[in-house]
Amino acid sequence: MIEIEFRKVGKSFVDRQTAQARAAVTNVNLSIKSGEVVSIIGPSGCGKSTLLNMGAGLYLPTEGEVFVGGERVTKPVRKVAFMLQKDLLMPWRNIRANVTLGLEIDGIREAERRRIADELLAKCHLKGFEEHYPYQLSGGMRQRAALARTLAVDPQVLLLDEPFSALDAQTKMVLQQDLAKMLYEKKKTALFITHDLVEAIALSDRLLVMSERPGTIVEEIVVDLPFRDNPLERRKLPEIGPLQGRLMELLKVGKETAELH
Ligand SMILES: Nc1ncnc2c1ncn2[C@@H]1O[C@H](COP(=O)(O)OP(=O)(O)O)[C@@H](O)[C@H]1O
Numbered sequence: 001m002i003e004i005e006f007r008k009v010g011k012s013f014v015d016r017q018t019a020q021a022r023a024a025v026t027n028v029n030l031s032i033k034s035g036e037v038v039s040i041i042g043p044s045g046c047g048k049s050t051l052l053n054m055g056a057g058l059y060l061p062t063e064g065e066v067f068v069g070g071e072r073v074t075k076p077v078r079k080v081a082f083m084l085q086k087d088l089l090m091p092w093r094n095i096r097a098n099v100t101l102g103l104e105i106d107g108i109r110e111a112e113r114r115r116i117a118d119e120l121l122a123k124c125h126l127k128g129f130e131e132h133y134p135y136q137l138s139g140g141m142r143q144r145a146a147l148a149r150t151l152a153v154d155p156q157v158l159l160l161d162e163p164f165s166a167l168d169a170q171t172k173m174v175l176q177q178d179l180a181k182m183l184y185e186k187k188k189t190a191l192f193i194t195h196d197l198v199e200a201i202a203l204s205d206r207l208l209v210m211s212e213r214p215g216t217i218v219e220e221i222v223v224d225l226p227f228r229d230n231p232l233e234r235r236k237l238p239e240i241g242p243l244q245g246r247l248m249e250l251l252k253v254g255k256e257t258a259e260l261h
């Protein structure tokens with residue numbers, strides 16, 4: 001089953017200076033199957049976040065159509081969860097209460113909310129920190145809590161916008177491992193944005209490469225490698241280097257025209 005579909009999607013924003021509409025993304029076609037993990041890579045400002053916002057129904061396309069779970073997206077979608085670089089934890093709620101927020105909104109009973117949150121926090125290696133406040137946690141731990149919160153509502157689709165880009169290299173690899181395992185076990189569909197090429201290869205079934213603004217998909221690469229549930233192992237495969245080289249070539253890394261952020 002196709003979980004996320006973009007058909008000839010374009011999005012323009014009105015330029016403040018000229019008051020003219022200017023395309024951020026143009027003619028984007030993509031189709032992601034249920035259970036697939038797909039990464040988008042592309043130069044800064046090419047419209048990656050704009051695409052995710054349209055997937056979540058936070059922005060509406062100016063051209064074309066977006067479908068999630070077979071339904072056309074015209075407003076924010078419940079079955080989609082978003083995770084960003086900023087953890088956006090509420091400082092006045094403890095970690096458990098941050099994780100249960102979506103469940104409270106869904107009207108789930110307190111005992112059940114607590115069970116779900118504590119189980120997820122344990123999976124995210126935060127057992128014992130349920131009653132700590134965000135300020136008491138390191139950046140990596142906060143991002144783990146944000147991951148637990150994202151998963152708590154059991155979304156069908158996860159949209160992840162550079163969720164680990166503020167973390168140090170080691171913390172990042174451990175979080176990738178946890179995320180990959182959970183996505184795999186629960187057969188979640190995910191659209192992942194990153195500027196870390198090896199991260200994209202380590203986590204994904206497929207990679208979509210975008211052009212500069214107005215962004216469109218210029219290349220699709222199937223990552224035909226084992227260990228989608230174990231990125232630490234996948235990272236060690238000899239195929240990683242050549243694949244990374246191909247992506248650098250496509251993104252013109254090192255050529256004066258491209259600057260990756
Ligand atoms: N709400 C908005 N209003 C006006 N311009 C926007 C808005 N959101 C994004 N843009 C513009 O659209 C382009 C793509 O932005 P974005 O999707 O954030 O790129 P990326 O995530 O690939 O770095 C950028 O030039 C950005 O300035």
Ligand SMILES: [Mg+2]
Pocket residue numbers: 048049050161
């Ligand atoms: Mg972005």
